[in-house]
Amino acid sequence: MTQNMGFMPGCSLPSYTPEGVKQTMEYLKQVYPDLGGVQKCCGKGTKALGQEEKFKERFAGLQKDIDDVGIETMIVACQNCYKTIKETSDHTAVESLWTLLPKIGLPEEVRGKAADSDVVFAIHDSCSTRYEKEIQDGIRWILSELGYKVEESEFSRENARCCGFGGMIVPANPDLAMRVMNRRGNDFDSDYVVVYCAACRSSLMKAGKKSFHILDLLWGPVVYLDESAPEDVLSSPAKSWINRYKSKQIVKKVVKA
Amino acid sequence: MEFREKVLEQASTITDGCMGHEEAFCVAACPMHTDVKKYVAQIGKGDYEAALKTIREKLFLPNTLGRICAHPCEVDCRRNTEFGQAISVAGLKRFAAEKADRKELWDDAVGTPTGKKVAIIGAGPAGAQAAIDLRKAGHEVVIYDKLTVVGGMMRVGIPEYRLPREVIDFEYSYLEDLGVNFQMGVEIGKDMTFEQLREDYDSVIVANGAHVGSIPPVPGKDANGVFNAVDYLKEISLTHKFPKVGKRIAVIGGGDVAMDCARSSWRIGADEVFLISLEELESLPASQAEIDESQEEDVQFINGWGTDEILKDDGGKVTGMRLKKVISVFDENGRFAPTFSNEMKEIEVDSIVFATGQQVQDVSNGLLEQKGGGRYVTDSETLATNLPDVFVAGDASGGAIVVQAMALGRKAAASADRFLKEIDLTEGRQFKFEYSFETRLDVPLPKGTENLPRTSGNHRPAKERKWDFKPYDLGYTDEQAKKEASRCIQCECKLCMTECIMLNDFGECPQDIFSEFLEKGEIDPVIPYSCNMCGGCTHVCPNDYGIGETFMGMRKDFILHNDGKSPMEGHKAIEIHQKLGFSKVFCTKVKGVK
Numbered sequence: 001m002t003q004n005m006g007f008m009p010g011c012s013l014p015s016y017t018p019e020g021v022k023q024t025m026e027y028l029k030q031v032y033p034d035l036g037g038v039q040k041c042c043g044k045g046t047k048a049l050g051q052e053e054k055f056k057e058r059f060a061g062l063q064k065d066i067d068d069v070g071i072e073t074m075i076v077a078c079q080n081c082y083k084t085i086k087e088t089s090d091h092t093a094v095e096s097l098w099t100l101l102p103k104i105g106l107p108e109e110v111r112g113k114a115a116d117s118d119v120v121f122a123i124h125d126s127c128s129t130r131y132e133k134e135i136q137d138g139i140r141w142i143l144s145e146l147g148y149k150v151e152e153s154e155f156s157r158e159n160a161r162c163c164g165f166g167g168m169i170v171p172a173n174p175d176l177a178m179r180v181m182n183r184r185g186n187d188f189d190s191d192y193v194v195v196y197c198a199a200c201r202s203s204l205m206k207a208g209k210k211s212f213h214i215l216d217l218l219w220g221p222v223v224y225l226d227e228s229a230p231e232d233v234l235s236s237p238a239k240s241w242i243n244r245y246k247s248k249q250i251v252k253k254v255v256k257a
Numbered sequence: 258m259e260f261r262e263k264v265l266e267q268a269s270t271i272t273d274g275c276m277g278h279e280e281a282f283c284v285a286a287c288p289m290h291t292d293v294k295k296y297v298a299q300i301g302k303g304d305y306e307a308a309l310k311t312i313r314e315k316l317f318l319p320n321t322l323g324r325i326c327a328h329p330c331e332v333d334c335r336r337n338t339e340f341g342q343a344i345s346v347a348g349l350k351r352f353a354a355e356k357a358d359r360k361e362l363w364d365d366a367v368g369t370p371t372g373k374k375v376a377i378i379g380a381g382p383a384g385a386q387a388a389i390d391l392r393k394a395g396h397e398v399v400i401y402d403k404l405t406v407v408g409g410m411m412r413v414g415i416p417e418y419r420l421p422r423e424v425i426d427f428e429y430s431y432l433e434d435l436g437v438n439f440q441m442g443v444e445i446g447k448d449m450t451f452e453q454l455r456e457d458y459d460s461v462i463v464a465n466g467a468h469v470g471s472i473p474p475v476p477g478k479d480a481n482g483v484f485n486a487v488d489y490l491k492e493i494s495l496t497h498k499f500p501k502v503g504k505r506i507a508v509i510g511g512g513d514v515a516m517d518c519a520r521s522s523w524r525i526g527a528d529e530v531f532l533i534s535l536e537e538l539e540s541l542p543a544s545q546a547e548i549d550e551s552q553e554e555d556v557q558f559i560n561g562w563g564t565d566e567i568l569k570d571d572g573g574k575v576t577g578m579r580l581k582k583v584i585s586v587f588d589e590n591g592r593f594a595p596t597f598s599n600e601m602k603e604i605e606v607d608s609i610v611f612a613t614g615q616q617v618q619d620v621s622n623g624l625l626e627q628k629g630g631g632r633y634v635t636d637s638e639t640l641a642t643n644l645p646d647v648f649v650a651g652d653a654s655g656g657a658i659v660v661q662a663m664a665l666g667r668k669a670a671a672s673a674d675r676f677l678k679e680i681d682l683t684e685g686r687q688f689k690f691e692y693s694f695e696t697r698l699d700v701p702l703p704k705g706t707e708n709l710p711r712t713s714g715n716h717r718p719a720k721e722r723k724w725d726f727k728p729y730d731l732g733y734t735d736e737q738a739k740k741e742a743s744r745c746i747q748c749e750c751k752l753c754m755t756e757c758i759m760l761n762d763f764g765e766c767p768q769d770i771f772s773e774f775l776e777k778g779e780i781d782p783v784i785p786y787s788c789n790m791c792g793g794c795t796h797v798c799p800n801d802y803g804i805g806e807t808f809m810g811m812r813k814d815f816i817l818h819n820d821g822k823s824p825m826e827g828h829k830a831i832e833i834h835q836k837l838g839f840s841k842v843f844c845t846k847v848k849g850v851k
Contacts, residue, residue: 004849011838034849041838045831048790049823050812058839069848127791158796161756167789167805169759171827176787180758241837248845255847 003093006036006071007251010078012198013215014039014247015240016233020215021247024097025254028075031104036071037251038062039244042084048168059088066092075100077215079126079135079197080166096129098138098196098214106145106218114222115147121212122151122188124195124204125160133157139196139214146217150194155187163195163203181207192223202234258779258818264810268771271802276698276750277766282338283330283346283748285696288664291315293330293346294747300349301742303735309357312350316663317389318382318428319358321411323351324730325420327513327544327658329693335746340708344745345733348714352738365434368395373677376401376454378445378620379464381409382659383651385432386666387462387673392435394674399458400437403444406495407432409466410652411659413491414514416521417726446620460646460673463625463633464666467615467652477567482575486514486612493521497726503607504528507578508556509564510612511536516547518610519556523723531604533559533578535586535595550729553719559604563597567609577605617653625649639682640669648672664692700750700799712741753794753804759787760794760804767794767804774811782824785811 007028009021029035043058066074066089073093076082085094121143129135136157143150155161164170164181185207193209194217195201204211210229217223220230233239283293292311299308312319328347337343373396377384380402388398406412408425432439445451445465454461470485472478482503492499506527508519511534522530532551534541538560541548552558562580570576582600587593617631625642626634633642633649640648650669651662668691675682715731716722722729733741753767754760763784764770774780785808794804815824822832837843 006849032849034851036849037845037847040844040846041835043835043839045835045838048812049828049831050809050814050816051821051823052813052816054821058835061839065844065846069846071849127789127793130792130796160791161793162789162791164789167791168823168828168831169787169789171830172786172823172825173759173783174827176759176762180789183758241843244843248843252845252847255849 003072004034004036004070005032005073005075006038006066006069007075007077008038008040008042008081009247009251010076010081011041011045011244012202012234013077013213015244016198016201017213017215017230018243018246018250020213020219022250022254023219024077024215025251027107029254029257035255036069037255038065038069038071038074039248039251040065042078042081044080044084045168047084048166059084063089063092077196079129079132082132082135083128096132096135096138098135098142100138102138102141106142110218111145112147114217117148117222118225119192119223120149120151120190121192121194122153122190123156124163124184124188124193124200124211125157126195126197126200127160127162128166130158130160135196139194142214142218143194148194148217148223151190153187153189161187163197163200164206165199165203178206185209192229198234202232205229205232206235258814260778260811260814264807264814265775267803267807267810268775271767271804271807272772272775274800275766275768275771275802276700276799277754277768279698279750280696281698281748282333282335282696283344285698286329286333286693287315288329288661288693289315289667290690291330294745294749296353297344297346297349297742297745298747300353300738301745303739305353305356306362308349308353310362312353313358313362313364316350316660317385317431318425318659318663319350320354320424321420321428322660323347323349323354324424324728325411325415326350326660329658329660335702335748336709336711336744339702339706342708342711345711345714345741348733349738349742352733355732356735360430360434363431363434365431367392367435370397371395371677373397373459374399374457375460375462375673375677376458377462377464378402378454379409379466379651379653380404380407380429380439380441381464381466381651381662382411383466383653383656383662383666383669384409384462384464385429386663387464387650387670388432388437389435390667390670391673392432392437394670396459396674396677398437399440400432401440401443401445401449401454403442403447405442407439407441409464410468413468413494414487414517416490416517416524417494417497418520418524418722418729419517421728446618446622451621451624455644455646460648460676462666462669462673463620463642463647463649463653464651464662464669465617465620465653467617467630467632469616469618469631470611471614471616472611473564473613475564475567477569477575479573480567480569480575481573482569482608483567484608484610486510486518486610487615489518489610490514490521493525497525499525501608502527502610503575505531505606506608506610507531507533507604507606508610508612509533511541511543511560512612513543513547514615515612516543516551516556518612519551520554520723522610523554523556524726529606530556531559531606532556533562533564533580535561535563535583537561540586550716550719553716554723555719562602563595565597565601568603575607575609577603578609579603615652621647636682638686638688639672640665641672641682646676648676661692667691698748698750700748700752703746706746709744711744712737750799752797752799756793756797759789762787767802771807780811782811782815784808785815786823786825786828
């Protein structure tokens with residue numbers, strides 16, 4: 001890759017796990033020493049409300065930030081960021097972390113680390129990238145590299161079902177959102193579900209599933225049966241914003257290191 | 258508020274094309290549109306009375322049709338088109354009738370008297386259906402029939418072993434309950450003139466059927482021992498005998514009537530029965546069931562042969578037939594134009610029954626125009642004739658099977674009712690739904706659909722049944738009926754409704770939601786704002802309709818008309834959330850360094 005690479009954690013991921021952001025960026029920095037960074041919302045929420053003008057304005061702000069720091073290819077870990085940049089930007093390329101990792105490989109120390117885990121993870125694919133097979137394959141590759149066992153459900157990949165979050169229905173129709181979350185939870189036989197969107201993780205936690213972000217599995221301790229999933233941080237606005245702030249500092253620190 | 262053109266366009270594409278309310282294949286194929294899907298499901302659940310009521314919403318003859326309907330529903334049944342094993346719809350209908358039908362369930366309400374009187378010629382299924390509908394509309398109805406028994410061709414054409422006469426009488430008693438008056442044994446055109454009938458009544462429906470058997474112009478056709486199917490089946494129906502016929506009988510024809518003649522021949526004491534058809538066995542026009550049952554009963558099929566000459570002795574008595582080998586039955590345009598080779602063979606028979614077509618006998622003394630086969634010339638949509646007060650139904654207008662005759666009876670009655678009320682015959686009428694139509698339903702088979710065999714019924718052994726007139730088919734047992742009903746695929750397109758929870762909160766299918774939006778020009782914002790744009794609906798939609806996309810378009814319009822804000826109260830939090838997500842406090846940009 002000769003392009004200038006940058007990383008953008010997005011919104012829900014930095015609000016959920018500053019540590020995950022840190023470890024991811026540190027690893028990317030090893031591969032791309034001149035890695036840049038942007039922390040900002042992609043504007044998907046604004047767009048989803050139907051605020052066309054405001055979205056244009058806000059995305060233009062993000063685009064300016066990306067251009068200001070000379071990033072040509074933006075690595076993202078959020079499927080909505082991926083889709084928004086891909087559909088909206090006329091000159092910034094976007095690459096999902098989940099398709100990049102199979103290309104650059106995982107750090108030696110994490111490979112095969114979960115080989116003795118007794119957990120079988122169900123996989124919740126993100127509906128916003130239901131037709132992005134490469135992203136879905138990447139997730140499965142990562143899990144296999146780590147050594148985790150997985151099970152596919154009837155509603156995997158392009159048949160993915162909504163987690164209940166993401167299209168702004170939670171605040172508009174909370175009762176419906178809860179029913180959607182519970183239904184999604186029931187799609188999986190396993191209690192353990194791996195996701196690659198932090199908002200999806202929060203939904204599945206609400207549906208009673210032990211839900212892990214794939215970065216939890218990548219950088220965190222090996223998960224065994226009967227262990228509980230990390231706290232549903234996104235349910236607490238205070239904790240979420242504190243984390244978002246911490247992540248911002250991490251972006252700055254890692255890039256400048 | 259006004260929505261932009263694009264949203265309206267998307268909504269109307271979905272409204273027009275959504276198959277959510279499209280009829281199942283069976284329901285669309287039935288000319289009476291019996292809710293097959295519903296009653297089959299009810300039988301499956303063991304709720305036989307509910308099933309019977311569902312059938313009776315459309316059919317006054319559930320048991321009769323359950324035994325003898327040519328069931329176009331089964332032809333179009335998805336299990337037939339996919340696997341060649343249709344649901345036994347008719348068999349299930351008969352089962353429901355036998356299990357649950359009783360007079361107390363019959364809806365005998367009639368309309369407020371209009372003071373108008375309608376005469377119906379013919380007590381067959383077309384006339385009976387017309388009579389029912391006209392009584393429901395409040396008109397006085399009198400049925401005239403030259404026979405002394407009700408049922409028309411069902412009574413004197415369809416053999417008793419297929420349709421017991423007490424079934425017809427029981428089901429026809431409904432007409433008496435509705436106050437239909439019968440003038441039986443009165444032949445219009447003979448005992449009473451058509452002109453007189455028109456004078457005495459405000460409107461006339463001609464449903465006299467096709468009761469004249471025809472014999473093709475073959476050499477020797479006047480020999481002693483040549484009969485036509487209509488006379489043959491009628492006499493056997495009424496008397497269980499046909500004294501003029503011999504012991505070695507040839508039936509000429511390849512349709513269901515020919516099969517009925519052949520099978521009836523055993524029952525009046527034949528020693529040998531031949532069935533001779535122009536068509537080869539695999540292209541006989543008769544139903545497969547009738548072919549199979551005839552063969553079980555040892556009727557000898559001689560397929561692909563035509564009559565060259567009827568052979569007779571000096572006394573003019575039939576002694577046999579010379580047959581000529583058929584090369585082709587139809588010409589390149591699909592018209593009936595048989596061609597033969599020089600190959601000949603002879604068979605020895607003493608009687609020949611021609612089941613090669615039936616004609617309509619004119620009752621109008623020439624007042625009504627007739628065409629091929631004596632069928633009356635009518636407007637195909639309304640069944641109106643050149644006489645404003647006269648309508649035609651059933652065989653007399655070109656129907657071919659009982660359930661079609663009923664639909665035509667209903668159509669003629671609807672036209673007569675309009676005529677009597679001085680309403681235009683066509684205005685606001687949806688003719689498509691007055692007869693079989695092709696459904697737009699086009700969906701993949703449900704996941705995991707297996708090819709399950711049709712549940713066979715309980716036929717009496719051929720060797721036993723072929724000698725009597727008792728029912729040959731004993732019908733389904735409870736267990737068989739439930740098993741058969743459980744094969745029904747319940748064809749529908751509700752794929753998005755299975756996929757999406759939200760849509761179910763606002764309608765039965767997208768068509769409901771978007772047509773209401775188009776009608777009212779507005780929509781409760783909670784509807785578009787309840788869609789998470791996950792794309793699941795579009796993913797499963799056979800037409801790939803952008804349902805979420807359309808909701809998105811609506812959202813944009815709501816924002817435009819609401820000062821850039823969402824109309825949903827709860828979205829204030831999102832506004833703040835987004836503002837913070839773009840604020841300096843939480844954002845940063847850092848240029849990479851080496």
